[in-house]
Amino acid sequence: MIQPPKVPQAGSLAQIDERSREIFRRIVESYLETGEPVGSRNVSKVLPIALSPASVRNVMQDLEHLGLIYAPHTSAGRLPTEVGLRFFVDALMEVGDLSLEERTRIEAEVKAGGAPRSSEQVLTEASQLLSGLSRGAGIVLTNKSDLRLKHIEFVRLEPGKGLVVLVGEDGNVENRIVELPAGLPSSALVEAANFINANIRGRTLNEARAEIERLQIERQAQLDELTARVVEAGLVSWAGAAEGRPQQLIVRGRSNLLEDVKAAEDLERLRLLFDDLERNRDLIQLLGSAERGDGVRIFIGSENKLFSLSGSSLVVSPYRDKENRIVGALGVIGPTRLNYGRIIPMVDFTAKVVGHLLG
Known part of the structure; x- marks a missing residue:
């Protein structure tokens, strides 16, 4: 689980030089790929410039001081903190685009060959699809009042x-x-x-x-x-109630979240997350905040109280009807080491397909 670090001083992240950014990028990319800490020696081997492990270690100490990385154990490698992941997502990550094959697959599976289906069936399929593509849990929130x-x-x-x-x-x-x-x-x-x-x-x-x-x-x-x-x-x-719009939550692929469990304490954190998903009130509020904005939004770890214990992340996007009104949201829940660069365009495109199909 990524530990919440001290918050860097305003402007300190912008002052990181290019060499430090490259080292930090390699640490994060290694974490997203393996989930394991990475040491200075391994980082030095993959850098595009020649730099000794000792020099890399000095930079890593500076990054740790800034709150971007931390050592989970004494004399171990380093992992990104939640602040570090947020900095990576906002400033350094390159968001890819879906291939034609991926777009065709998403459209085909959500539309299911054009067979007549209810909106709930379409949304359930979209949730299942996102779960399969991301190896996380696919979620959809929809307003029943729009039926x-x-x-x-x-x-x-x-x-x-x-x-x-x-x-x-x-x-x-x-x-x-x-x-x-x-x-x-x-x-x-x-x-x-x-x-x-x-x-x-x-x-x-x-x-x-x-x-x-x-x-x-x-x-x-x-x-x-x-x-x-x-x-x-x-x-x-x-x-559903006089005080607000009714909302329906669809979650598929929760078992995928268990694949990264390495300890009993991780299992307990995920159990608490599942309990919250069952109650779904916090998640509905979280997805509701996504409905009020444009484009894909990313919530990492303790940035939202729902994930403060489980160390999970959410990538979510609203979808719209034919009048361009936001009528729901869909996304992916997974570990903080989600492949954000791949999942962001996946969630964004699926939201557009669902909106077009239900609009």
Whole structure:
């Protein structure tokens, strides 16, 4: 696990000379490839300039003083710190581009030959694909409110409780328990469902709620107070909660995160991460922050509280609908030694494919 170092003074990273940058780059690249510490002798062998191990060791001491690398054990080689990885990603890393073969594979697997599928199936496939390509865990966050509605039905379960069955145009079905007003007649449930179904088909949740509100004003005489309350309860149940948009989390390939486990303490940290993924609240907040920005974002280790114990990283990108609105986010969770230069364009391109397909 990468240790959190002291934070370098402002401007100190920009003052690193070219030789120090090259040595630091080799240390990070070795770590990303092997996950193991690297010593001055091995670094000196791969430098493009002739430099003795002693000279490399002096530079490594300076880099350690800056908080960019650290020694996990006495007399061992060096590993990059989280600050060092952030500096590498922001200032030194060369982001590659996907080959035509890779782009074709991503498009083919996400589209699955053009066979009709629900949006959830598309997103699950995208999550599975990212997991396979990155050897990490593929994740997707989507807003259910953007699904287009097809049908709604109310079923009384007992006095004061009912079941709302909501069907999307893509075939997804949601069942939610709602409170029913006391003394509500069964005819009101039928009337509420008929009223909604006559006006919501093909609309998103936000569009449906706006339309229902408009029609309720225009046709108030057609709905008594109890029926109106059922209409409202049915639409709110689709949203999941009145206080915010509903969100669905899809995670695939969690077992890939176990491949780098080397000690019992690493296994415990990953167990805690899995527990957090199950609760998913922190991850939804993290992906939500990615939704509010453009392009790929990278979160390394303790930069986010979700990964502060597990030492994991997240590469994530928002995806958009045909109106260019951000409707979700997808990405990869993995160890901090992810191949960022390869995964960044992979996540970015997959987000574009998913957005185009679901738009």
